[in-house]
Amino acid sequence: MKIDDIIRKYIEIPGISLKRSNYSAELLLNGKEGKGSMTFFPLFPGITVAYIFVNSPTWTAPNFCGNGSVEKGPLLVNYCVTGRCEMILNNENFVYVKDGEISLTERFAQKQYVYPRRIYEGMEFFVDIDTLTEQSTWVQKEFAIDFHRIVDRFCPEGGTYISSVLPEGEEILTKLWGLFDIPVPYSISQMKIYTLALFSLLQNINDIPPSQACTFFTETQVDIAKRVERIITSDLRQHHPAWELAAQFSVSETSLKNYFRGVFGQNISIYLREVRMKKAAELLTSTRLSVAEIAELVGYMNQSKFASVFKKQFGLSPLEYRRSKNLENR
Structure with missing residues (x-):
């Protein structure tokens, strides 16, 4: 499936719009639960990279189903920079890609992309091997990259591969991630170089780390x-x-x-503590409630204990945090 077909499917979904420029296409999510963006940069016919920024628990996926089963799509390579993304395996079990991990699959999300922590940043590579074979033969020949071999190595029998990125792969992906803030068209040529380096590495790596998709x-x-x-x-x-x-x-x-x-x-206690502190910070900024009142609203009857946990989280006492935010907003 070509990337233009994928984008076209996305903008049929309510709450998702499209913004085009000379070098990219940006999908914008504006929903009740949050916002997000997915910026696509076509690098070669058949290879596109997308930079993803999400502040929402979910992002509805297009319906790629055919005859009641999930359609096999392009080779999708995901790299999680921050957050956590839910994936469904062929056996309908769930796995999670987290910070510093890479995944390879040919399966689209069934109904939606799920981000349990509500925050996600990362990159996704879309590789349409048929288009590559027809229109970008020189890429495969010049750089000796066999994308069918990559699929066979990492996704045999339609499987999903998940693992922490090896140091050499992390170096390439970190450089690619940093290119998002560099003005185009200069960044495009660099994206092409590092993307080819990434796929060359995936093809030629000797010892593939075991897939963590077995933990489901x-x-x-x-x-x-x-x-x-x-x-x-x-x-x-x-x-x-x-x-x-x-x-x-x-x-x-x-x-x-x-x-x-x-x-x-995260453990339940750590997750809940972070949610409480985030809510407390929001209340300190947006209301005139006293510290004692805010402490009670987020589950702390002891104001001193609340202040101690808050300072450990943000490096400032609740009152110092409120003053600093008030100064920023002036």
Whole structure:
């Protein structure tokens, strides 16, 4: 499937618009739950790189289904810079790509892209091998890159590959990531060079690290983790012991904690503390509530304890944080 067809499918979705320039096409997400952007740079006929910035729990995916099954798409290579992205394997189990990891697959998202931490930044390479073979033969010949071999190495039998990036790959991807802020057209030529270097590395690497896609979670386990997250964040004044939550879902406390950490990448206590501190920072900036009132709203009856945790999170006391934000907004 060609990249223009993919983009065309995206803009059929409510809340997603398209902005074009001479060198790129930018999809803009503006939904009830958040915003995001995906900027596509066509590098060669058949190879496109997209820079992704999302501040939303989900991004609806186009319907690429045919005859009731998910259509096999182009080779998709994802690199997660920040955040966490949910992927569904062929066996309908769930895996997660997190900071510093790369994934290779030929499967599109079924219904939506899910970002459990609500924040995601990364890159995605779209490789349409048929178009490459027809229109970019010189690329494969000049640089001796066999994209079919890459698919066979990393995605045998339609599988999904996930692993931490090796140091040499991380060096290439870090340079590619930094090019987003460099004005075009200069950055385009650099994107082409580093992209070819990346695929050459993927083809020629001797020892491929084992795929972490073997560590997966079932739909039921993921659902439990997400329901727990909704419970503990719906009213930050409330405290829900892990044993109580586990009993509610008829699983062991250890299992519950494993499900949550697998989906959200953090222990329940650390995740909830960060949510509480983020909400406290928002209230300090947007309201005139006292520190004691804000502490209570985010679940701290002890103001001193709240101030201590807040300072550890932001490096400033609550009052210092409020003053600094007020000065910024003047």
